[in-house]
Amino acid sequence: MKGFAAQIGPLAQRSIVRTFRRPPLVAAGFVFPLILYGFTYGGLGKAATKLPGFPTSSYATFALGLTFAYAGIYATTLAGGQIGDDVQTGFIKRLALTRLGSITLLLGQLTGVVFFAFLQGAVFLAVGFALGAHVAAGVGGAFVVVAFGAFNAITLGTVGIMAALRVGSGQAVAGLFPVFMASMFLSSMNLPRDLIRAGWFRTIATYNPLSYLMEAPRSLLVTGWSPEPLLLGLLVGASIFIPALLSTAASLRALSVRK
Amino acid sequence: MTSSDLSIMIGVARRQAIRTFTTPQLVIPLVLFPLLLFTAFVGSASAIAKNPNFDYYDYTAFEFVYVLMQSAASAGVATGIAVAQDFESGFARRMLVATPRRSVLLGGIVLAGIIQQLWLAAVLLVVALAAGMSIHGSAIEVIGMFGLALLFNIAGTLYASGVAFRAQTTQVGPALQLPILLPLFFAPVYAPRKLLTHWLHEVANWNPVTPLLEAGRGLLAGAPVSVAIAFGIVGGAGVLLAVFAFTGLRRVERA
Amino acid sequence: MTAPAGPEASGTPTAIRRRGEDSNSIEVEGLVREFKGGFRAVDGLDLHVDPGEIYGFLGPNGAGKSTTVHMLTTLLTPTGGTARVAGYDVAKEGAEVRRAIGVALQEAALDPLLNAHEHMRLQCALQGLPRSEWKARGDELIERVGLTSAAGRRVGGYSGGMRRRLDLALALVHRPRVIFLDEPTTGLDPKSRGDLWDEIARLAREEGVTIFLTTQYLEEADLLAERIGIIDHGKMVAEGTPAELKAEIGRPTVEIVPRDPDQRAALAAALRRFGEPAVSTKGAAVRLQHGAEDLPDVVRALDAEGMAIESLELHAPTLDDVFLTQTGRSLEEEVRRDSGIIEVPPELAARA
Numbered sequence: 091m092k093g094f095a096a097q098i099g100p101l102a103q104r105s106i107v108r109t110f111r112r113p114p115l116v117a118a119g120f121v122f123p124l125i126l127y128g129f130t131y132g133g134l135g136k137a138a139t140k141l142p143g144f145p146t147s148s149y150a151t152f153a154l155g156l157t158f159a160y161a162g163i164y165a166t167t168l169a170g171g172q173i174g175d176d177v178q179t180g181f182i183k184r185l186a187l188t189r190l191g192s193i194t195l196l197l198g199q200l201t202g203v204v205f206f207a208f209l210q211g212a213v214f215l216a217v218g219f220a221l222g223a224h225v226a227a228g229v230g231g232a233f234v235v236v237a238f239g240a241f242n243a244i245t246l247g248t249v250g251i252m253a254a255l256r257v258g259s260g261q262a263v264a265g266l267f268p269v270f271m272a273s274m275f276l277s278s279m280n281l282p283r284d285l286i287r288a289g290w291f292r293t294i295a296t297y298n299p300l301s302y303l304m305e306a307p308r309s310l311l312v313t314g315w316s317p318e319p320l321l322l323g324l325l326v327g328a329s330i331f332i333p334a335l336l337s338t339a340a341s342l343r344a345l346s347v348r349k
Numbered sequence: 350m351t352s353s354d355l356s357i358m359i360g361v362a363r364r365q366a367i368r369t370f371t372t373p374q375l376v377i378p379l380v381l382f383p384l385l386l387f388t389a390f391v392g393s394a395s396a397i398a399k400n401p402n403f404d405y406y407d408y409t410a411f412e413f414v415y416v417l418m419q420s421a422a423s424a425g426v427a428t429g430i431a432v433a434q435d436f437e438s439g440f441a442r443r444m445l446v447a448t449p450r451r452s453v454l455l456g457g458i459v460l461a462g463i464i465q466q467l468w469l470a471a472v473l474l475v476v477a478l479a480a481g482m483s484i485h486g487s488a489i490e491v492i493g494m495f496g497l498a499l500l501f502n503i504a505g506t507l508y509a510s511g512v513a514f515r516a517q518t519t520q521v522g523p524a525l526q527l528p529i530l531l532p533l534f535f536a537p538v539y540a541p542r543k544l545l546t547h548w549l550h551e552v553a554n555w556n557p558v559t560p561l562l563e564a565g566r567g568l569l570a571g572a573p574v575s576v577a578i579a580f581g582i583v584g585g586a587g588v589l590l591a592v593f594a595f596t597g598l599r600r601v602e603r604a
Numbered sequence: 605m606t607a608p609a610g611p612e613a614s615g616t617p618t619a620i621r622r623r624g625e626d627s628n629s630i631e632v633e634g635l636v637r638e639f640k641g642g643f644r645a646v647d648g649l650d651l652h653v654d655p656g657e658i659y660g661f662l663g664p665n666g667a668g669k670s671t672t673v674h675m676l677t678t679l680l681t682p683t684g685g686t687a688r689v690a691g692y693d694v695a696k697e698g699a700e701v702r703r704a705i706g707v708a709l710q711e712a713a714l715d716p717l718l719n720a721h722e723h724m725r726l727q728c729a730l731q732g733l734p735r736s737e738w739k740a741r742g743d744e745l746i747e748r749v750g751l752t753s754a755a756g757r758r759v760g761g762y763s764g765g766m767r768r769r770l771d772l773a774l775a776l777v778h779r780p781r782v783i784f785l786d787e788p789t790t791g792l793d794p795k796s797r798g799d800l801w802d803e804i805a806r807l808a809r810e811e812g813v814t815i816f817l818t819t820q821y822l823e824e825a826d827l828l829a830e831r832i833g834i835i836d837h838g839k840m841v842a843e844g845t846p847a848e849l850k851a852e853i854g855r856p857t858v859e860i861v862p863r864d865p866d867q868r869a870a871l872a873a874a875l876r877r878f879g880e881p882a883v884s885t886k887g888a889a890v891r892l893q894h895g896a897e898d899l900p901d902v903v904r905a906l907d908a909e910g911m912a913i914e915s916l917e918l919h920a921p922t923l924d925d926v927f928l929t930q931t932g933r934s935l936e937e938e939v940r941r942d943s944g945i946i947e948v949p950p951e952l953a954a955r956a
Binding site: 125128129130131132133134135136137138140141149268272275276278279280281285286287288290291294295 | 378381382385386388389391392393394395396397399400402403531534535537538539540544545546547548549550552
């Protein structure tokens, strides 16, 4: 356990350092979701809140949920891209030749991503508050909202790592980002699912896992502590995370031919 | 322009178009992104049309115009990125060496952007009509709307080519897209200007893309508004960006 | 460039050093790696490397050198045969093998965004060194490879030589008993190459580390390695000390440059009767059939044909001659071709 802790620290540190030494990557992690937030809030804020049954009078609060789903989506690029680069540069072989366990490597990589997601969450909340958003679940709820962003980052970051190990290239993993972004546009990002008028779109949003990863933190912001969206978010996240984790661990084991 | 210039221009455009349409990595995002936006906007936010202050005749048509303009700009940017790729691969040098009058190359690049845009507009129109969009404008008005999109596309191509000539690397891709995408985002996308949140309303009032969208929507609805302003903005931008692109090309020639 | 001191120069005879250090050896028997589609990159390889020895593994690109290293370092599972490194089976005791070895692979696998200190810290942690040792060990190795002044800079800005040196330092973090260096000097300038050679020789001489060095440079193998194995198409084609291998060939090469460059073809034709042609960029060369005693006959023959000579040089057999004899191909030529160097036709070279 001592060895595990000693290894994971520098690995996590490396992951954080690598992220922050690429300023465009850091900027993209903050600027793009805030543009998306501003664009959605500005475009729909006045019209959507007048719809009968809309759950809050503050669209700034409602739309803030999408930034926490974005934190997860961005983690695919961040975690997957870093592992993909390691595969391309051969650095992964260096890691495979050490005493490092596959789970330790994965956790080390995710620690950096989680750290970044917490930072993103804090900034997103601060911007949301500045635009008039609130957290219905209170101060404790605000922490859980940020934690949910980190949970999304772990879930989708693992998918990114899995893809990077399978494809072996950071650039290929970057190709996943538009796919996830497309999924985000096809989710309940703009309106609650029950208010989506087009039946076909409501069906897509209902089957889209990202809707649930977004609705969980949003429920804390908009309605307070309600177990159903939170549980659904956790369940959907776990159903993505566990297979991705198993696949990743298998790929990492195969890399270092452990017997 | 001599017949030789014209044949070079067509040759450049043809090569560019063939390259785009036969490379899945290029053509799929080009067509998929606007279609996705169209699906997402129409599907997710059509309830907005129930707002009593929403005074456009059809939400699908309302979003069609936005996506048409957005795809026009994106096609232009994609053409510019292809130019940057040519510089990275060294192919641009080959073209520069082989062409007596290099400004003709720029004509070919613009023509390639136009071909891409016409094709993209046709795909979008078919999809929108299949999704139940109705057209209230006359044939002239509709042609005017597509003409506006075409000019926007040319301006986008000239801008992106100018950047590509100067940077000569595809790494400028994101920086290339941002100045185009930002004005497109902070415009009346989901709802008419009067339904925008206060701060976005203020931004949209100053955003040059706003008259473009409103003129396009007006033409499609058969109730033209700010058409002259829109053509003036996009035409003026086209002239300025042509200068930007030509000076970029000159810089390449001098290097 | 400085030629590193060989084992003899250290004053410690190899035989004495080997005694009692058997666990530092490498034992390979019938090693096979077959890829999908039936391609055998390594095909029944046998080799033995003594403890504390520098073993040069020589061959052209695609000969199976890197595949062998990957198998011996547990990065690739053998599909046949056995291999023991530092006393452990590479297929069954991977973790133990990894603990005993240090590896610098062909691509200097470094993170461009980290600096040398950060790389060292990470490697120390991953290799399980006590935290209290990290700084001292890192600083010591960085100094040893001459990177102290650059250690705070990100690796992305390092030259190829600096990267290689850092890579080597990282491979030494946990004081390995066996070190694998896969083409450590490929692409380096002569100065960097010389520095790296010095360090490799020092490791074997002063620390008794066994070094398995793959290379496509004959000069490198000749200077550094105590014994050399030549691999081609996955099979060992020759093995021995450089001197033994050259002695097997025994025949020197004579290279003659004519005063009149137009006579190169005639010169080559005249020399052909004294043995098989060898490579010469300036004139013509031939590997003498009966050794140096043919030389007077060569001079007489050229004199009889009225050929004026600019220069005549007698070359002792080289490792390339060994490779040529064993495989029918010149390794130097293959390396030159693979690295994209264009061979200038003799007529053009003469004109130049």
